[in-house]
Amino acid sequence: MTELLVKNACVIDPLNRILMEVMDIPVRDGRIVESVSAGADIIDAKGCLTLPGGIDSHSHVCGTKVNFGRYMSPEDMRAGRTARRGKMHVTSGYYVPTTYGNSYRYSAMGYTTVLEGAMAPLEARHTHEEFTATPHQDMLANTLFDGNWAIMEAVRAKDVKKAAAIVAWTLSAVKGYSIKLTNPGGTEAWGWGEDVSSIHDAVPNFNVTPAEIITTMIEANELLHLPHSVHLHCNNLGKPGNYRTTLETFDLVPDTNNGRQTLYATHVQFHAYGGTTWRDISSKAEEIARAVNAKPQIVMDMGQIMFGRTMTMTADGPMEFNLYCLHHNKWSNHDVELETGSGIIPVLYSKKSLVNCVMWAIGLELALLTKNPFQCLLETDNPNGAPFVKYPEIIGLLMSKRYRDEECATLVDGTEQRTAICALDREMDWNEIAIMTRAGQAKALGIAAEGKGHFSKGAEADIAIYPIRCRDVDPATEYRKVIEAFRKTMYTIKRGRVVAREGDIIVEGANSTFWVNPVVPDDLNVANDPEFVKKFEEYYTVRMGNYPVQDVYLPRGKCIRTKAAL
Amino acid sequence: MRAVLNTGRNISQGIAVEHKGSPAYQAAVSVCHMNPVDLMELGIDEGEHVTLTSRAGSVVLTTRAAESMNRGEVFVPLGPYANHIISAETHATGMPDFKAEPVDVVPTDESVRTVWELMESIGGVRYDH
Amino acid sequence: MIIKDVVCPFCGCLCDDLDVEVDGQKIIKVQNGCTLAEATLTGNNRLPAPIRRTANGWEEISYDDAIRETADILCAADRPLLYGWSSTHGEAQSIGVHIAELIGAVIDNTSVVCHGPSILAIQEVGHPGCTLGQVKNRADVIVYWGCNPTEAHPRHMSRYTTFATGFFVPEAQKDRTVIVVDTRRTESAEIADEFIRIERGGDYEVLSALRAIVRGKGSILPREIAGVAREQLFRVAEICMKAKFGAIFFGLGLTMSNGKYKNVRNAIELTDELNRHTKFTISPLRGHGNVYGSNEVFTWITGYPYAVDFARGIAFYNPGETTAVDILRWGECDAALIVASDPGAHFPHAAAAHLAKIPTILIDPHRTATTPLCRLQIPCTMAGIDAEGTAYRMDGVPIRYKKLIESLYPDDADLLRRIHDRIREVQGA
Amino acid sequence: MRVILETKERKKPFLPIEAETIIPSNFLKGPELTVYEGNKERLLSDLFTIVVEGTAVSPDKVEVVLKGDTARIKRVGEYMATGTIRIQGDIGMHCGNFMSGGVIEIGGNADAWLGREMLGGSIICHGNAGHYCASGYRGEKHGMRGGRVEVMGNAGDFCSEYLTGGEVHIHGNCGDMAGVEMKGGQLIIEGDATRPCGNMKDGMCMIFGTVHRILPTFEKIDTKKLPDRNVTVTVYKGDVANRGKGTLMIQKPHNEGDQHPANTLPGPATT
Secondary structure (H helix, E strand, C coil), X not given: CCEEEEEEEEEEEHHHCEEEEEEEEEEECCEECCCCCCCCEEEECCCCEEEECXXXXXXXXXXXXXXXXXXXXXXHHCCCCECCECCECCECCCCCCCHHHHHHXXXXXXXXXXXXXEXXXXXXXXXXXXXXXXXXCEEEEEEECCCCHHHHHHHHCCXXXXXXXXXXXXXXXXXXXXXXXXXXXXXXXXXXXXXXXXXXXXXXXXXXXXXXXXXXXXXXXXXXXXXXXXXXXXXXXXXXXXXXXXXXXXXXXXXCCCCCCCEEECCHHHHCXXXXXXXXXXXXXXXXXXXXXXXXXXXXXXXXXXXXXEEEEECCHHHHHHHHHHHCXXXXXXXXXXXXXXXEEEXXXXXXXXXXXXXXXXXXXXXXXXXXXXXXXXXXXXXXXXXXXXXXXXXXXXXCHHHHHHHHCCCCCCHXXXXXXXXXXXXXXXXXXXXXXXXXXXXXXXXXXXXXXXCCCCCECCEEECCCCHHHCCCCCCHHHHHHHHHCCCEEEECCEEEEXXXXXXXXXXXXXEEEEEECCHHHCHHHCHHHHHHHHXXXXXXXXXXXXXXXXXXXXXXXXXXXXX | CEXXXXXXXXXXXXXXXXXXXXXXXXXXXXXXXXXXXXXXXXXXXXXXXEEEECCCCXXXXXXXECCCCCCCEEEEECCHHHHCCCCCCXXXXXXXXXXXXXXXXXXXXXXXXXXXXXXXXXCCCCCCC | CEEEEECCCCECCCCCCEEEEEECCEEEEEECCXXXXXXXXXXXCECCCCEEEECCEEEECCHXXXXXXXXXXXXXXXXXXXXXXXXXXXXXXXXXXXHHHHHCCEEEEHHHHCCHHHHHHHHHHCCEEECHHHHHHHCCEEEEECCCHHHHCCCHHHHXXXXXXXXXXXXXXXXXXXXXXXXXXXXXXXXXXXXXXXXXXXXXXHHHHHHHHHCCCHHHCCCEECCEEHHHHHHHHHHHHHCCEEXXXXXXXXXXXXXXXXXXXXXXXXXXXXXXXXXXEEEECCCECCHHHHHHHHHHHHCCCCCEXXXXXXXXXXXXXXXXXXXXXXXXXXXXXXXXXXXXXXXXXXXHHHHHHCCEEEECCECCCCHHHCCEEECCCCECCCECEEEECCCCCEEEECCCCCXXXXXXXXXXXXXXHHHHHHHHC | CEEEEEEXXXXXXXXXXXXXXXXXXXXHHCCCCEEEECCEEEEHHHHEEXXXXXXXXXXXXXXXXXXXXXXXXXXXXXXXXXXXXXXXXXXXXXXXXXXXXXXXXXXXCECCCCCCCCCCCEEEECCXXXXXXXXXXXXXXXXXXXXXXXXXXXXXXCCCCXXXXXXXXXXXXXXXXXXXXXXXXXXXXXXXXXXXCCCCCEEEEEEEEEEECCCCXXXXXXXEEECCCCEEEEEEEECCCCCCCEEEEEEEEECCCCCXXXXXXXXXXXX
């Protein structure tokens, strides 16, 4: 038995409606408890801001395309190099750091749970291997279904149960957590070098539309009782005028789950563009936020960009090729048979580029215009918009109008006309930031019930203590202090164990991977469906028997079983 | 004869690759494939021996006629024989000139050394238990 | 007993549809595999026990002694080199990298003498690729450039390309056009619809010419480019641009000839250019079963796919300097650990000879050409035969090797873990 | 101030020494610097006999002299901004990396990556330079961006790869692919070259020796008399395989009866 008492913590715990209450947090064997014995280890938080461990609900940190981003970028590895020290392994890289680099930097910022935004089922084993080497965060994997042939056939046959059964088999086979759709239908079209340009275009050869894929998958998701909703990267990412596609997509979404949203729309900044070309691009954040404000069934995340060099990587292959044609830098592409695609190119977001300035403004506008912070979560689509180490600056921008004005003054002329950023006065408070960085994520991902994102009794003792006394600081004016505080915790505690102290990692990590096993009736198990098996063996290049990820890849896997309503 | 040495994998080398001491391996990789006209020009028949000499060293090999070879080019399968004459120069790329080593090809009566003999010639001690 | 869906560990194709019949500790029969698979799985040339070279020849020693001596040698070195890694599984590779960071070593894998130059090219321009199933199901134009799959990857054509039936190419051979580019008429060239024979060392020029044609600038080209008639290149460019889905596979003919990675870069840029007209992908034909896995593992731990130098504590990468052949050739390293590879056979002798001058430890199941050069050899299991573990196919698809038979040898991951732990003990003392 | 560093005999003379601390400004505070020998950190005085003559108040007045067996010493002059380094004999890899000012003079040969990603200042090498002279780092899109590199002997392969700015002047021959990926700056080769300027985007390269295997994707656009040299050169634009706007001027184009490039390569400087 191990016991820990965090004393004098100034707690914000939005899910329990605790707001800046100075209290003690007793921990036993990794969980929050009522009380501990006198022999417990003691950490004195000294009245500093104490939050549940941070949760990133959309980040690219592990798996085939992330590793390829590293592989092709020795120039990035020259940055952020640290030597082996104590319990810390060597790290390299700034925007695509090594797995340990990612893990240590997240820990230093108080993050204890991360969802990998895109895992191709065929390459899931790779993602899980890297999860193991990202030791300080609990991990979850969004599993890609956007170009899945069997799914598209089920959609065409209007067979939701079949679609659900395929999802169930695949998620449990590859130890995935949730359904991810990236440019649904578009990644299959990219198999021929093409794309879809609206949610009503037919996918070549499959005679289904993105809209049909999205609605079927939302239904299937709810039939399976998955903890998270469908996680969608809308069609037409990064194209001027794409906000229409985004709004049309939002219109498809029913409200069928009382506990949470029925659609999680990711990196919406990239999907909120007005105009017709890069020349007349403008912000349509207001339209998007208005739609979200009216639709409690939708949660989005910001997809904030921050200025500087980074790497874009997404399953959205055609989008990356278009970007490559603009930048003429290096371009990688990796299509995955029968499932999805992906592309990678480096980018530089520059304050001299009006397009980039508009993008920067849109992300912030979305957050500031969304009334309920549970509906707009903070992230950068790491590393697409910026590496996650920029989160503290984004927090500063959201909490301080003055900081935003100072930044706006450095942007290229025209930004003010194309966006509403300068007119927005809202300054977010500590509670709202806590929602946008942990409570909201826990709820949206459906892991609050697993003890994430709050301090209820029995919750996992993931605790971040930041060196700032929020009652004594005015974020609107003292935003520098806020940024500094969020960069480096005094303590990051993971499952009751101090993993990072003032940015230094002090233990070997031991994370868990959450995955979902939806139980379906035998007659709906596709593994018993001769037609499914036959097609699998004919068109995949691995045998069906070699496809599932063995348990050995999840040394501390946590399976969430759901009972499907099929 | 002046020629360019090319190396690479082939089936017989691949089959014997985990049996470095075996006659099959030696037979597979101590062969110099060359154009029959080049063989004629050297005045020897297929199966006779040649010495290949490069800036890195020299080695004796058994010739084999191969119509697919260009004249002035020889092919020796990947292995210790080819590597006895491939220079370790990598042009600062890490990769030696496995497909572009200039060599002199001269007929010889000397016999082909065994793999172990080659390894001994560079400081090794054979283990043949 | 017959084991189904066995993964062959020989080459980067990692065919996973073999049926293997085993009887206790012996593999009796291999079905579906190529001749290389059969030789790999049924061969038996294992070193029975750890051996040590002394002034009086070789002696057998215990695993404990061998592990202790290995750790001592590595700890005492000022510039240790850890090389090999491609024929073992990811679990062992990963411990290898951790040993390298512990002792400030250079760690390199066999891609240095294989597709290392392809990696350098990708680091300059990226890599438009795909999994092999995309090619199988879609490609109507296949290009093999500077490679001879018939001999080096015998089932590549039947499983993934030319002869494979795919969803959108139901009549494999009829629906696909095959182009082979090489300096000699290989067996692969015999089945080509179009064979381009290039003068040795002329790949770069021919690739540049094709890029110019695809860009509409072909008119400035001379009549002949590196022995190839301009008309043939125009014809081939036309075939490529009209393809629905084209796939280029390339081999060591590009990486090992003059210009090295610049040849590969040129081929990638040709592919980029073709993507402005249609869909095209390009992929290296990777050699060793799990060489791509060693690149992947090295990359997620260190940021670099191969040739990583930890001498200064941080990871430093500079192929040409931190690569195994160069380090050996300059006589830089003062100790070496070779795992699952045979530099004795596959490195130029001037590089291999240095291994005999320094304490070299070899961890490998077989008697190899490196055996005579080493101070100590420790036999272990062979991944995919008597050990399971992760391997990455040439297209990045991770597959799990199966354990087919029981053996008394230790898994190399266990051996390396013991060496790792012993090093920590020595360092702590 | 003159700092004279003479190498001491070493037990393992083949171990590389990494000595980026050897730049003039570091000696203002005294010679107590460290360098790496293999994976061990050593005091400069463990490896060198150090003699300091005179004093200086600013780094530009510091001259560092290296003597003895210096061929394995890497990174000398890395990030140097001012002052002078004189090397009597050969020097190891990465000499003058990222240097932005000052002068490095090498009496003997320089190993690979001389003046890599250099920004300013000048390097004079009296012997041969190895491969990747005045080039870029792996994966980086810019090579040398400013300053001047002059090599009195030959240079190896990939000379001035990714050259972006500044001037490189090779008095002898270059190996294969000089000026490959060039996008700016000026490369002058007095001797021979093979396959120069592949994929060139911009910048200018002049070659006065024999050029073997001019790439087929360079377009001959003009001949031109260079009055200061009194020679006529053929002017090419390229590389049209790329969006090339580079200029390549060649005095003696020669494509027939070429020798294989492997036969024409200058050896690396320190072989």
